[in-house]
Amino acid sequence: MSEARDERARDRRAGAQREARSAGGDAREAGAGAGAAGSGARGAGSGDKSGKRPMADGERRLTAGERNELRRQERRAARRTDNAASEPRRGSSQRGSGGARGTDSSRAAGAARGGGSSRPAGASRSGGASRAAGASRGGDSPRAGGSDGAGSPRTPASREKAAPGDHTGSERKPVTASEPRRDQGPKRHRHREAARIEAGDDVYRAGFACFVGRPNAGKSTLTNAIIGQKIAITSNKPQTTRHVIRGILHRENAQLVLVDTPGLHRPRTLLGERLNDLVREVWSEVDVIGVCFPADEPVGRGDRFISAEMAELKATIIAVVTKVDLVDPATLAKHLIAVSELHDFADIVPVSAVSGHQVQTLVDVLVKHLPESPQLYPDDVLTDEPEQVLIAELIREAALEGVRDELPHSIAVLVEEMMVENGVTKIYADLYVERDSQKSIVIGSRGARLKEVGSRARAEIESLLGSRVYLDLHVRVAKEWQRDPRQLRKLGF
Numbered sequence: 001m002s003e004a005r006d007e008r009a010r011d012r013r014a015g016a017q018r019e020a021r022s023a024g025g026d027a028r029e030a031g032a033g034a035g036a037a038g039s040g041a042r043g044a045g046s047g048d049k050s051g052k053r054p055m056a057d058g059e060r061r062l063t064a065g066e067r068n069e070l071r072r073q074e075r076r077a078a079r080r081t082d083n084a085a086s087e088p089r090r091g092s093s094q095r096g097s098g099g100a101r102g103t104d105s106s107r108a109a110g111a112a113r114g115g116g117s118s119r120p121a122g123a124s125r126s127g128g129a130s131r132a133a134g135a136s137r138g139g140d141s142p143r144a145g146g147s148d149g150a151g152s153p154r155t156p157a158s159r160e161k162a163a164p165g166d167h168t169g170s171e172r173k174p175v176t177a178s179e180p181r182r183d184q185g186p187k188r189h190r191h192r193e194a195a196r197i198e199a200g201d202d203v204y205r206a207g208f209a210c211f212v213g214r215p216n217a218g219k220s221t222l223t224n225a226i227i228g229q230k231i232a233i234t235s236n237k238p239q240t241t242r243h244v245i246r247g248i249l250h251r252e253n254a255q256l257v258l259v260d261t262p263g264l265h266r267p268r269t270l271l272g273e274r275l276n277d278l279v280r281e282v283w284s285e286v287d288v289i290g291v292c293f294p295a296d297e298p299v300g301r302g303d304r305f306i307s308a309e310m311a312e313l314k315a316t317i318i319a320v321v322t323k324v325d326l327v328d329p330a331t332l333a334k335h336l337i338a339v340s341e342l343h344d345f346a347d348i349v350p351v352s353a354v355s356g357h358q359v360q361t362l363v364d365v366l367v368k369h370l371p372e373s374p375q376l377y378p379d380d381v382l383t384d385e386p387e388q389v390l391i392a393e394l395i396r397e398a399a400l401e402g403v404r405d406e407l408p409h410s411i412a413v414l415v416e417e418m419m420v421e422n423g424v425t426k427i428y429a430d431l432y433v434e435r436d437s438q439k440s441i442v443i444g445s446r447g448a449r450l451k452e453v454g455s456r457a458r459a460e461i462e463s464l465l466g467s468r469v470y471l472d473l474h475v476r477v478a479k480e481w482q483r484d485p486r487q488l489r490k491l492g493f
């Protein structure tokens with residue numbers, strides 16, 4: 001099955017390359033035309049309005065698809081080199097070196113979070129809430145499994161199929177959650193063993209976790225709060241997240257790879273279907289899943305649906321009650337009880353990503369359920385996402401500000417070209433919408449809105465890259481791109 005998936009992925013990549021190559025010519029022509037036609041559609045940069053670097057005879061710029069493929073190949077090669085270099089460190093000796101490695105990065109991440117205290121912000125809510133969660137599990141529910149997955153009556157069919165002894169920590173390689181651990185044969189459910197070992201032991205743990213939940217539940221904000229850097233964009237528009245983005249938290253005795261996924265939703269377009277497929281693929285590959293329930297909204301049908309979907313997964317499932325800063329303790333207590341009745345969660349953790357309340361506690365709980373494993377990523381890596389993707393996302397986030405109705409869903413961004421000149425990173429990006437009317441809204445009167453979007457995005461990109469940025473934004477119409485397989489491929493879906 002994984003071979004078939006490999007093959008499909010190869011086909012997709014080859015198709016995307018072909019697509020990118022053929023689209024490259026059109027895009028350049030269209031760009032030149034639009035540039036000449038109206039400066040209103042360009043904005044945000046400073047100076048150098050003339051456009052891109054002149055090409056030498058016979059020279060051709062790589063398209064975004066080709067550049068991404070090149071980077072992917074480079075990353076794969078780098079990982080292979082890392083694997084080879086770290087081979088002697090695998091196994092038990094890994095733990096000692098992991099200790100020394102983890103300290104600084106995890107301290108840095110904590111500092112960046114601006115608090116990082118494991119003490120909950122509101123004493124009454126914090127201790128109370130997590131006790132309340134425990135109490136409601138133990139008291140109101142007949143299931144008393146606690147956090148030990150081994151005591152749980154739930155036994156997914158997939159677990160039964162797994163062959164014993166097929167996985168040891170020393171076999172693990174630095175892989176991404178979207179690239180399944182194919183080299184390991186059938187998977188065993190390591191989290192049971194992990195949960196059996198008390199937190200705070202001297203075991204090195206590493207693995208993948210993700211947050212799921214209805215759109216707008218606070219998944220991306222929580223991911224950023226845990227990683228300590230903005231790796232995922234957020235907005236108050238549902239279905240903001242469209243990419244699977246991995247953030248890596250380094251601790252002295254653990255490495256937690258958080259996979260930010262789009263919210264599961266009823267798909268209305270081909271894009272929606274693809275995003276849902278992506279989410280389910282991630283679910284089947286991670287070690288721990290935190291189902292997010294926003295505390296300020298009653299438990300509803302969507303929450304019940306998602307909780308039911310969890311039952312068949314191999315991962316350890318915990319509940320995360322988000323946005324607790326928005327409700328009073330009594331409302332929170334009721335909410336915790338309602339959540340505990342949805343599913344036999346291994347743990348229930350109330351948090352606020354905005355105030356930082358219990359974020360560290362949540363990290364402890366996630367790590368507790370990770371398997372014993374060697375380090376998966378090098379020390380200083382916070383995300384394995386290509387810069388271009390992060391930058392495109394920051395531009396999209398800026399463009400989402402202040403737009404409403406269907407427009408947020410119609411916006412897509414592709415970074416066409418990036419280069420560094422005299423210490424300035426020059427970025428040429430296209431912002432796609434689906435209709436001409438949307439194009440006028442995004443550009444605004446005399447280009448004012450686009451300029452604002454550019455300034456906001458540029459500030460965020462400068463903070464990401466740590467360098468001065470020149471940003472050239474170009475608005476294009478790609479009719480009905482959310483329903484068009486060709487356009488979707490071009491835009492990276």
Ligand SMILES: Nc1nc2c(ncn2[C@@H]2O[C@H](COP(=O)(O)OP(=O)(O)OP(=O)(O)O)[C@@H](O)[C@H]2O)c(=O)[nH]1
Nearest residue numbers: 216217218219220221234239240241263323353354
């Ligand atoms: N007050 C408060 N607001 C929060 C908190 N966490 C998230 N939010 C807000 O809730 C909104 C949605 O947050 P996101 O992190 O984008 O939600 P998401 O679940 O990733 O959304 P999708 O991408 O649609 O799946 C944003 O406006 C956040 O600022 C929190 O702890 N407290």
